[in-house]
Amino acid sequence: MAYELYYWDGIQGRGEFVRLALEEAGADYVDVCRGPASKGQGMPAMFAIMDGKSEFDLPFAPPFLKDGDLIIPHVANILMYLGPKLGLAPRDEGKRHVLNGLQLTITDLVAEVHDTHHPIATSKYYEDQKQEAKARAAEFIENRIPKFLGYFEKVLEQNPDGSSHIFGGELTYVDLSLFQVYEGLRYAFPRATAHLDRRYPHLTALHKAVMKRPNIARYLQSDRRIPFNENGIFRHYPELDRDMA
Amino acid sequence: MAYELYYWDGIQGRGEFVRLALEEAGADYVDVCRGPASKGQGMPAMFAIMDGKSEFDLPFAPPFLKDGDLIIPHVANILMYLGPKLGLAPRDEGKRHVLNGLQLTITDLVAEVHDTHHPIATSKYYEDQKQEAKARAAEFIENRIPKFLGYFEKVLEQNPDGSSHIFGGELTYVDLSLFQVYEGLRYAFPRATAHLDRRYPHLTALHKAVMKRPNIARYLQSDRRIPFNENGIFRHYPELDRDMA
Numbered sequence: 001m002a003y004e005l006y007y008w009d010g011i012q013g014r015g016e017f018v019r020l021a022l023e024e025a026g027a028d029y030v031d032v033c034r035g036p037a038s039k040g041q042g043m044p045a046m047f048a049i050m051d052g053k054s055e056f057d058l059p060f061a062p063p064f065l066k067d068g069d070l071i072i073p074h075v076a077n078i079l080m081y082l083g084p085k086l087g088l089a090p091r092d093e094g095k096r097h098v099l100n101g102l103q104l105t106i107t108d109l110v111a112e113v114h115d116t117h118h119p120i121a122t123s124k125y126y127e128d129q130k131q132e133a134k135a136r137a138a139e140f141i142e143n144r145i146p147k148f149l150g151y152f153e154k155v156l157e158q159n160p161d162g163s164s165h166i167f168g169g170e171l172t173y174v175d176l177s178l179f180q181v182y183e184g185l186r187y188a189f190p191r192a193t194a195h196l197d198r199r200y201p202h203l204t205a206l207h208k209a210v211m212k213r214p215n216i217a218r219y220l221q222s223d224r225r226i227p228f229n230e231n232g233i234f235r236h237y238p239e240l241d242r243d244m245a
Numbered sequence: 246m247a248y249e250l251y252y253w254d255g256i257q258g259r260g261e262f263v264r265l266a267l268e269e270a271g272a273d274y275v276d277v278c279r280g281p282a283s284k285g286q287g288m289p290a291m292f293a294i295m296d297g298k299s300e301f302d303l304p305f306a307p308p309f310l311k312d313g314d315l316i317i318p319h320v321a322n323i324l325m326y327l328g329p330k331l332g333l334a335p336r337d338e339g340k341r342h343v344l345n346g347l348q349l350t351i352t353d354l355v356a357e358v359h360d361t362h363h364p365i366a367t368s369k370y371y372e373d374q375k376q377e378a379k380a381r382a383a384e385f386i387e388n389r390i391p392k393f394l395g396y397f398e399k400v401l402e403q404n405p406d407g408s409s410h411i412f413g414g415e416l417t418y419v420d421l422s423l424f425q426v427y428e429g430l431r432y433a434f435p436r437a438t439a440h441l442d443r444r445y446p447h448l449t450a451l452h453k454a455v456m457k458r459p460n461i462a463r464y465l466q467s468d469r470r471i472p473f474n475e476n477g478i479f480r481h482y483p484e485l486d487r488d489m490a
Contacts, residue, residue, distance in 0.1 A: 052403075053403070054403055054405075055403065056343075056400070056403060056404055056405055056406075056412070057343045057346070058396075058399065058400055058403065059346065060346075060350040060353075060393075060396050061350075064346075067339075070339045070342075070343070071343070072339075072342045072343065072346060073346040073349070073350075074345070074346050074349040074350070076321075076349065077342055077345045077346050077349055080342070080345075081338075081342045093326075094312075094315045094317075097315075097317045097322055097325070097326045098301075098302045098315070098316070098317065100319070100322050100325075101302070101304065101305075101309075101317060101318040101319050101322050104318070104319040104321065104322055105305040105306075105318075105319070107352075108305075108356070111353070111356060115360065115364075119360075119364050119365060119377065119381070120364060120377065120380045120381050120384060121380070121381070121384035121388070122384075122388075123384065123388050124384075132364065132365065132377050132380075135365045135366070135377075136364070136365050136366070139365060139366035139367075139368065139369075143366070143367075143368050148305075151303075151305050154303065155301075155303055158297075158298070158299055158300065158301060158303060159301055160299075160301055161301075167301070
């Protein structure tokens with residue numbers, strides 16, 4: 001049975017980290033909210049699950065994955081679940097937890113990216129918190145991007161199996177997520193990220209290698225890849241961007 | 246061999262969710278940063294690992310758990326790893342991921358609690374972002390506490406094995422974490438949380454039941470339980486508190 005991914009229909013957002021893993025693996029999956037109502041798909045199908053009155057595994061928010069009867073929420077959790085099934089994670093339990101730790105650091109980074117444009121209230125418009133967003137984005141560019149990317153660069157450098165992958169000697173879902181982070185940061189903050197290649201050569205090489213993988217390259221050219229836009233997590237607001245010190 | 250927990254020595258913070266699981270299970274563990282330098286413990290032991298120049302499993306931030314040679318970072322990841330070993334999670338893989346989904350929702354809540362007092366920059370003092378903190382805390386009290394606690398209350402209500410636990414018919418680490426969230430919110434926002442018992446009766450009952458468990462009761466009375474303070478995640482700043490609508 002096909003995996004069912006539930007996520008907002010018009011953005012890459014957090015769902016994209018899951019889509020990249022499914023696409024790389026060539027997995028059979030349905031992006032439910034983007035499907036036709038005639039097949040019981042579309043956004044109402046997602047809300048029906050979120051409003052469920054009897055499920056023990058009620059999700060708090062999208063994205064979530066449905067695999068048969070099982071509903072699994074949260075990006076890192078979905079990827080940890082799918083990893084071994086898709087051939088994108090080791091089967092050894094301890095190693096899976098190390099990998100999950102890397103993905104959860106990406107989760108934290110993504111939450112901070114979101115808060116650069118919504119530092120005060122998710123329920124309010126960006127325009128109503130633009131001043132605070134400028135302050136938070138400045139901090140993000142000055143301190144947080146270097147901290148996060150510097151960390152991943154160091155982990156790549158220290159990988160005893162070589163710096164082509166963030167973990168072990170083969171592709172994992174965390175490599176795919178790092179590609180997405182790199183893409184997203186460059187979209188949202190083109191000035192701040194102008195010199196990533198000089199600062200983070202291993203991360204830059206990983207980004208390039210992932211982009212060239214046949215299944216990923218095909219996906220990026222397809223209609224299934226939603227373009228970045230200003231409803232997603234990574235948003236390009238020029239007033240929030242600046243050169244990195 | 247004893248589990249080694251690495252976390253800042255003066256606060257409950259994120260480490261507390263791990264401590265509660267270890268304490269409930271009566272596990273053999275060392276709270277490394279709070280130990281004596283004469284035994285190679287204390288904060289320098291934590292920094293030595295974080296500054297590691299060769300580890301493939303370098304952690305981004307505390308808390309992290311060391312189990313033999315394995316270093317596992319991030320609260321939800323540590324708890325998912327420890328859960329079955331401590332008898333605080335089912336062994337079935339699918340169910341473990343459902344449980345992990347609940348814990349990751351707590352992770353998100355805790356990050357939002359942190360940002361009520363640091364909405365702009367972790368690197369700056371609270372006093373330098375107090376105005377923004379007031380706005381973010383107001384949003385948190387008005388919209389986010391009800392959203393998160395309402396969700397957990399609903400999951401408790403819908404538990405087919407009864408509302409005494411958030412998942413299944415026995416205690417899991419998520420029950421312990423919900424106790425801590427409840428404690429922390431009441432400490433930080435006594436006005437906003439004045440009527441939790443009326444709004445969230447199942448959550449309130451769970452909080453009481455956890456507090457009475459012998460190992461937890463003993464732990465809460467011990468020196469090992471650091472009191473809440475204004476260096477942690479849950480901070481009591483009266484100017485950020487207000488009655489809930």
